[in-house]
Each structure stands twice: as C-alpha cells, then as structure tokens.
Amino acid sequence: MIEKGILEEFVTRHQRLFVLTGAGCSTHSGIPDYRDSDGNWKRTPPVTYDNFMTREATRKRYWARSMIGWRHFGQAKPNDAHRALARLEQMGRSEILLTQNVDRLHQSAGSERVIDLHGRLDQVRCMGCGLKMPRSDFQHELGHRNAAWLALDAPDAPDGDADLEHDDFAAFDVPSCIVCAGVLKPDVVFFGETVPRDVVDEARDRLEASDAMLVVGSSLMVYSGFRFVQAAAKKGIPIAAVNLGRTRADDLLTLKVEARCEAALSFLL
Numbered sequence: 001m002i003e004k005g006i007l008e009e010f011v012t013r014h015q016r017l018f019v020l021t022g023a024g025c026s027t028h029s030g031i032p033d034y035r036d037s038d039g040n041w042k043r044t045p046p047v048t049y050d051n052f053m054t055r056e057a058t059r060k061r062y063w064a065r066s067m068i069g070w071r072h073f074g075q076a077k078p079n080d081a082h083r084a085l086a087r088l089e090q091m092g093r094s095e096i097l098l099t100q101n102v103d104r105l106h107q108s109a110g111s112e113r114v115i116d117l118h119g120r121l122d123q124v125r126c127m128g129c130g131l132k133m134p135r136s137d138f139q140h141e142l143g144h145r146n147a148a149w150l151a152l153d154a155p156d157a158p159d160g161d162a163d164l165e166h167d168d169f170a171a172f173d174v175p176s177c178i179v180c181a182g183v184l185k186p187d188v189v190f191f192g193e194t195v196p197r198d199v200v201d202e203a204r205d206r207l208e209a210s211d212a213m214l215v216v217g218s219s220l221m222v223y224s225g226f227r228f229v230q231a232a233a234k235k236g237i238p239i240a241a242v243n244l245g246r247t248r249a250d251d252l253l254t255l256k257v258e259a260r261c262e263a264a265l266s267f268l269l
Contacts, residue, residue: 007257008267010240014212016095019085020225022218024243025261026103028079049193064172065164067142068152082109084265089113096206100218100225102188115203117224119188128182145173195224207231215241217261220248
C-alpha cells in the first residue's frame with residue numbers, strides 16, 4: 001500500500017487528469033459493487049444483452065427486480081468521493097471524468113465534464129424507434145401494472161435492481177414502447193453489448209489531451225474501461241489508482257492506494 005500523501009503529490013504534479021471511476025466510488029452511497037478484493041464476482045453476473053433482447057422471460061425477471069431495486073437506487077446521494085472529484089474539476093485539474101457507473105452521482109455532485117461510458121440508468125430507451133423516457137415515468141407505469149409486487153422487498157444489487165427471488169415472474173407485466181411497441185431497455189450498456197463508438201472516440205480524444213490518469217474505485221476487470229488504461233500506459237502516461245484489492249492493471253500502475261475512495265481523496269475537500 002502506498003501512503004495516501006503520495007496520491008496528493010501525484011494529483012498536484014499533474015494539470016490535466018483523465019479520471020476513470022468504477023463501482024467502488026459509489027459503495028459509500030449505498031450502491032453495492034460487483035467484485036471482491038480479488039476481482040471475482042460476488043454474485044451471479046448481470047443479465048446479458050442477448051438474453052434481454054431475445055427472451056421475454058429475462059425481460060420480465062429483470063424489470064421485476066429493477067422495479068423493487070429502483071426505490072433505493074433512485075434515491076442514492078453523492079458521497080465525499082464524488083464531491084472530491086467535482087472539486088478537482090472546479091480546480092481546473094480534470095480533463096475529463098470517464099465513469100463506468102450508471103448512477104449519475106458524479107453529475108449530482110457537481111461534475112460537468114463527464115462521459116457515461118456505460119450509459120445512464122435514470123433513462124429508458126426503446127430499442128425499436130429510439131424513444132427515450134425518464135426512468136421515473138417508467139417506474140410509475142411498472143407500479144401501476146404490477147401493484148401487488150410493490151409489497152415485495154429484497155437486498156439491493158449493483159445495477160439498480162434487487163436480489164429478488166420469486167417463484168414465477170411470468171405474471172409480471174412489462175409495457176412496450178407506446179410509439180412502435182418495441183422492447184424497452186434501460187439506457188445502459190449491458191454485458192455483451194457494444195459501447196457506442198462516439199463515446200469511445202470522445203474518451204480517446206480526452207486521453208490524448210491528458211498528462212496523467214487517475215483510476216478511482218475500479219478493478220478494471222471489464223475491458224471497456226481497462227482499454228483506456230492500456231492506451232495510457234502505451235503512451236507513457238503515468239497512472240495512479242485508488243482501489244480496495246487487485247486490479248487488472250496492477251502491473252501498469254505508477255502508484256496504487258488501497259483505501260476507500262472517499263478517504264483517499266479527502267485531501268481535495
């Protein structure tokens with residue numbers, strides 16, 4: 001473990017930080033993370049894009065669990081890690097904040113230069129015509145159609161859903177798009193789905209303009225985020241990481257702080 005004071009020195013030394021955040025940044029806001037300290041799954045991996053799009057049963061199970069989980073996820077508030085990174089931007093030191101999270105807590109904390117690499121869970125999109133709607137509106141419709149399910153409760157899961165186990169999800173009523181009757185999906189990138197090219201290109205452009213990278217709360221096990229660390233290392237850009245446990249990029253890091261994100265970044269506040 002490297003002393004946190006060295007992280008402050010690293011941040012102070014660089015003027016244009018490319019910040020990459022993951023689930024560990026939001027755990028103190030009550031949103032569970034995916035992996036243990038060795039980078040292994042803590043629970044069954046999330047639903048895949050193909051299963052969601054091709055199996056009605058998967059969509060019913062997903063939206064039932066999501067309706068229960070959203071009641072907590074949708075109320076989550078930023079913690080000191082989010083506020084510290086917003087302060088870094090206000091100081092003019094953040095070139096961009098690329099987040100793998102879909103909770104929009106960075107924006108709630110005041111960060112404006114943010115790229116949502118994996119989309120945003122507070123929005124629902126039709127996979128047919130592209131119509132978008134606020135998740136709050138969709139939540140209301142789900143509750144209206146499935147009032148009996150509102151009495152259920154379950155532990156929170158990382159993707160804004162809940163670890164709800166039920167004998168039969170077949171009775172759960174999932175609405176279709178009101179315009180084209182297409183499949184409605186949270187406006188996020190599921191496992192097995194491709195990150196939009198324009199999002200990747202924008203992040204790469206911002207990396208080109210950066211003089212260092214700061215990874216906060218990510219094991220980097222998902223390639224969509226890890227590739228930016230690889231690109232930074234290839235360009236000789238120094239990389240610092242704050243994460244509890246192993247990361248996929250440990251051998252590429254200039255320094256590593258094994259501490260809670262909000263504690264490691266407290267010097268910014």
